[in-house]
Amino acid sequence: MSLTNERIQQRLTEKFGDVVTGFEEPYGMLTFTAQRDSNLKVMQFLFDDEELRFQFLTDITAVHYPERKEEELAVIYHLHNFVDNVRIRLKVFAPVAAPKVYTATSLFLSANWMERETYDFFGIDFVGHPNLKRILNVDEMTYFPMRKEFPLEDSMRVDKDDEMFGRGGNI
Amino acid sequence: MLDQKQHVNLPQGSIEKATTTLNLGPTHPATHGVFQNILEIDGERIVSAESTVGYIHRAFEKIAERRPYYQITPLTDRLNYCSSPINNMGWHLTVEKLLGIEIPKRVDYMRVIIMELARIADHLICNSVMGVDTGALTGFVYLMTYRELIYEIYEEICGSRLTTNIGRVGGFERNFTPAVWTKLDRFLEEYPKALKEFETLLTRNRIFIERTQGVGGIDAKRAMSYGFTGPNLRAAGVDYDVRVATPYCSYQDFDFTVPVGTTGDCYDRYLVRNAEMWESLSIIRQALVKLKDLPDDVYHANVPEFYLPLKEDVYTKMEALIYHFKIVMGETDIVPGEIYSAVEGANGELGFYLISDGGRSPYRLHFRRPCFIYYQAYAELVEGAMISDAIICMSSLNLIAGELDA
Numbered sequence: 001m002s003l004t005n006e007r008i009q010q011r012l013t014e015k016f017g018d019v020v021t022g023f024e025e026p027y028g029m030l031t032f033t034a035q036r037d038s039n040l041k042v043m044q045f046l047f048d049d050e051e052l053r054f055q056f057l058t059d060i061t062a063v064h065y066p067e068r069k070e071e072e073l074a075v076i077y078h079l080h081n082f083v084d085n086v087r088i089r090l091k092v093f094a095p096v097a098a099p100k101v102y103t104a105t106s107l108f109l110s111a112n113w114m115e116r117e118t119y120d121f122f123g124i125d126f127v128g129h130p131n132l133k134r135i136l137n138v139d140e141m142t143y144f145p146m147r148k149e150f151p152l153e154d155s156m157r158v159d160k161d162d163e164m165f166g167r168g169g170n171i
Numbered sequence: 172m173l174d175q176k177q178h179v180n181l182p183q184g185s186i187e188k189a190t191t192t193l194n195l196g197p198t199h200p201a202t203h204g205v206f207q208n209i210l211e212i213d214g215e216r217i218v219s220a221e222s223t224v225g226y227i228h229r230a231f232e233k234i235a236e237r238r239p240y241y242q243i244t245p246l247t248d249r250l251n252y253c254s255s256p257i258n259n260m261g262w263h264l265t266v267e268k269l270l271g272i273e274i275p276k277r278v279d280y281m282r283v284i285i286m287e288l289a290r291i292a293d294h295l296i297c298n299s300v301m302g303v304d305t306g307a308l309t310g311f312v313y314l315m316t317y318r319e320l321i322y323e324i325y326e327e328i329c330g331s332r333l334t335t336n337i338g339r340v341g342g343f344e345r346n347f348t349p350a351v352w353t354k355l356d357r358f359l360e361e362y363p364k365a366l367k368e369f370e371t372l373l374t375r376n377r378i379f380i381e382r383t384q385g386v387g388g389i390d391a392k393r394a395m396s397y398g399f400t401g402p403n404l405r406a407a408g409v410d411y412d413v414r415v416a417t418p419y420c421s422y423q424d425f426d427f428t429v430p431v432g433t434t435g436d437c438y439d440r441y442l443v444r445n446a447e448m449w450e451s452l453s454i455i456r457q458a459l460v461k462l463k464d465l466p467d468d469v470y471h472a473n474v475p476e477f478y479l480p481l482k483e484d485v486y487t488k489m490e491a492l493i494y495h496f497k498i499v500m501g502e503t504d505i506v507p508g509e510i511y512s513a514v515e516g517a518n519g520e521l522g523f524y525l526i527s528d529g530g531r532s533p534y535r536l537h538f539r540r541p542c543f544i545y546y547q548a549y550a551e552l553v554e555g556a557m558i559s560d561a562i563i564c565m566s567s568l569n570l571i572a573g574e575l576d577a
Contacts, residue, residue, distance in 0.1 A: 026509045027268065056395055059511075059522060061537040078511055078524070078539075082395075082409070085416050089511065110398030113547045121232075136225035136576060145233060152237045 003051070003084040005030040011052060015045055022091075031089040039075070039092045040102040046079060046088075047107055054079040054088065057104065060114035062122040064096075064147045072096035075124055077104070094124065096147075103129040121146035190218050193558075197226050201562045203300060204572030208549070208561070215557050220550040224543070228576040235536040239501030240266055241340060241477070243536070248334035250540060251574040254293035254517040255335045256285045256325065261514035264419055265523040266340045267472075269510050274472050277465040278342040279421035280458045284355070285328070285337060286420070286514075287451040287458075291362070292321045293517030294402070294444040294451075297569040301441055302373055304566050305382045310369045317362045320354060327351045341478045342471025355459070363452060370445060380438060387552040387564035388436035398544040401519030403568060406443045407435030413515035420514075424461065425454050437567035444569075476503050501531050518542055518569040540574045 008030055012020045020042060022033040034042045046054040058078035065072055071093035080087050094101055103126040104111040115126045116135040123144035126132055134141060143150070190211045197207040205226040211218040231246045238246075247258040260282050267274060295318060299311040322332040327350045329337040338344070373379045389397070394407040404411055412429045414422040430446035432439030471478055475494045484491035497503055507529040513522040519541025528534040545568065552568075553561040 029511060031509070057398060058513075058520070059524065059537070059539040061524060063526060063535045076524070078522070082411055082416075087511070108398070109393070109396040110544050110547065114398075114544065117543070134225075136228040138225075145230070150233075152233055 003081065003086050005086075005088075008052060008086070008088060011049065012042070012045075016042060029087055029089055031091065033091045033093065036092050036094050036101060039077075039090070040104060040107070042090065043077065043079070043104055043107055046090075052081065053083050054081045054086075056080040056082055057108040057110050057114070058087065060104070060111060060118055062118045062124055062146075064122060066096075066148045068093070070095045073099045073122055073124060075101050075118065096123075099124045100127050101125070102127050103132075105129055120144070123147070189213065195558070195561065197223075201304065202565060204570065205576075206565065206570065206572060208553075210553075210558070210561070212558065215559075217553050217556055217558065217561060220553050220561070222546060222549055224546065225576055227572055231577050232536055232538065235533055238532050239503065240505060240532070241498070242501070243533070244338075245334065245336045247538075248336055249573050250538060250577065251293070251516060251518065251521070251542075251571045252333055253296055253571055254289035255333065256289040256337045257293075257514060257516050258521060259335060259337050260286055260420070261512070261516070261521050261523060263338055263340050264514060265510060265512040265525055266477075266505075268512050269508050269525060269527060270340075270474075270477070270506060272341060272472050272474050272477075274342065274420075275469045276421060277462060277467075277469045278471060280462050280465070281343060281347065281470065282338065282420050283422065283425070284455050284458050285325075287454045288321050288324060288358075290517045291448050291451050292318050293569070294448050295366075297518075297566065298373075298441055298444050299369070300566045301383070301437070301563060302369075302379070304563050305379050307373065307376070307379065310372045313365050313369050313372075317358065317365055320358050320362075324351055324354050324358065327354065339471065339478055341474040344471075344479070346468065346470040355455070359452065359456060359459075363449075366445070366448060374442070374445070382559075383437040383441060383563060383567070385434070386437045386556060386560045387567060388434045388439075389548065389552060390435060394435055394548075397548040399519070399548070400541050400545070401516065401569075402443045402447060403435070403440055403519065403545060405430065406432035406439040408433050413513050413520050417513070419512070425457050427454050437563050440567045440569075504529060504531055505533075513539065516541055518571065518574075519545065538577055540577055542568070542570045543575045543577070546570055546575055 005025055009023050019035045019038050020032050024031050046052050058080045061076050063074045073094045073096055075092045077090040092101055101124055103115055115129055118124050119132055120134045120137050121144060190213050193210045193212050195208040195210055196202045197205045207223040209221045235243050235246060244259050244262055247262045248255040250258050295314040299314045302310040325335050326332050327348055329335050389407055391407045391409050394404050408431055410429045410431050415429055427450045430443050432443050479498055480491035480494055485495045505527045507527050509526050511522060511524045513520050522539030524537040525533055526535040552564050
């Protein structure tokens with residue numbers, strides 16, 4: 001018996017209804033979005049359920065989409081079911097003005113540093129995290145460097161035409 | 172008269188405190204990398220530990236957002252620099268999966284050989300350094316000779332030794348030279364003897380066993396919760412190996428076992444790594460047999476948009492010139508998509524989470540770095556242990572500072 005993506009989607013919609021949306025399968029991995037205040041409930045259900053058993057947290061990271069209003073920041077969880085060997089991707093969108101998302105540290109011990117890293121680079125405020133402070137950058141830093149408003153190179157440089165190198169000049 | 176207060180500035184409460192604070196690292200000769208641990212010690216026993224990371228953070232994820240895809244490969248070298256070829260291949264495989272490129276079997280097998288060599292190089296360093304930390308330098312000297320030989324093989328293939336930048340999206344930049352095969356044969360013949368000798372030195376060595384057994388142990392459930400992967404998770408008894416769970420690069424064609432331990436302590440981690448080296452040797456032998464049946468002039472897939480053409484073609488053929496220009500100037504647009512692809516790195520599941528928006532560089536690239544994730548368990552593993560146990564525990568976890576800090 002193997003757990004299929006359709007079955008996972010069916011179980012999730014039965015349990016949560018409209019809270020989980022946007023199901024898709026890019027490159028075979030089931031991807032869906034949960035409402036911001038229920039990320040922990042969904043993960044708890046995925047963890048506890050006897051059929052789903054997503055008990056390994058592979059990764060937490062974030063992505064910044066400056067053009068999406070009120071949901072600029074996406075927190076992305078990769079979960080893994082070792083028994084059936086299935087991976088899923090859970091997304092939670094948060095506004096950049098108040099990016100508050102519940103912490104997963106109560107479920108996974110590994111979430112501690114992963115969330116600290118995500119906070120460090122994107123400024124996601126993980127509500128309930130035991131020790132939410134910067135991890136890779138210096139403590140005195142006042143901004144979140146992986147956000148798209150921080151260009152990698154000095155924008156005042158005139159010797160290099162950005163159109164010729166990679167992405168156009170605005171990012 | 173000097174004002175005494177001016178010169179002795181003790182933190183508040185330090186006189187009453189019963190424990191001593193000790194900074195282990197960031198530049199301690201026994202930590203093999205830039206790791207800082209602030210230990211609270213009572214005599215020689217560790218009461219609590221706090222790990223500080225980020226000393227060599229180089230913002231690779233940010234840099235990657237401005238680089239064409241082939242220029243990201245050298246960034247991955249600098250993650251786990253003890254086994255850079257695995258990182259390089261992991262990145263190529265991610266891009267190939269995103270683009271849907273079909274890779275010839277011969278390239279797959281050549282990659283498997285390189286990745287398994289890298290795994291051996293990584294494990295032999297880790298295990299022999301464990302010997303050094305317990306006071307046995309001899310084993311280290313025995314095995315280092317063969318890491319040198321592995322590096323010579325890398326050098327024959329790609330021209331560099333440590334940060335290899337080996338291969339390209341779609342295959343290898345050139346075919347393996349005859350010297351590669353000769354050196355590989357020499358390695359396969361001589362290394363098993365050295366490894367056997369190394370095992371005779373340490374595996375049943377009373378001193379080594381007493382220093383490592385029961386030190387830094389973790390049970391399977393907790394190891395999973397802490398996000399352990401690779402040999403460290405397998406030492407705790409979970410037979411999770413990306414090569415078997417989600418085979419990539421034709422690993423399904425090979426016959427090998429996944430060694431597991433029981434207690435997850437330093438000794439089990441050592442045993443699992445040693446057993447994995449034997450498995451890797453067997454995989455390389457199998458790959459060599461399989462390669463005999465395949466045409467020996469195929470070394471890359473047919474992907475002209477991503478693969479530099481031969482120099483003589485660039486000067487004589489127009490298409491080749493165009494592709495050469497497009498690739499070198501980073502003008503190749505990549506299809507939009509979102510992908511997570513993982514390989515079994517030498518110390519755990521090395522994942523690449525890539526979002527492409529159709530541009531020439533990734534919109535977002537995140538590395539799932541195994542030792543960043545499991546290093547957070549270190550404080551728990553060494554609590555209640557002696558300082559000397561903390562050193563062994565650190566080397567047995569196979570922590571690589573470059574990967575930790577990305």
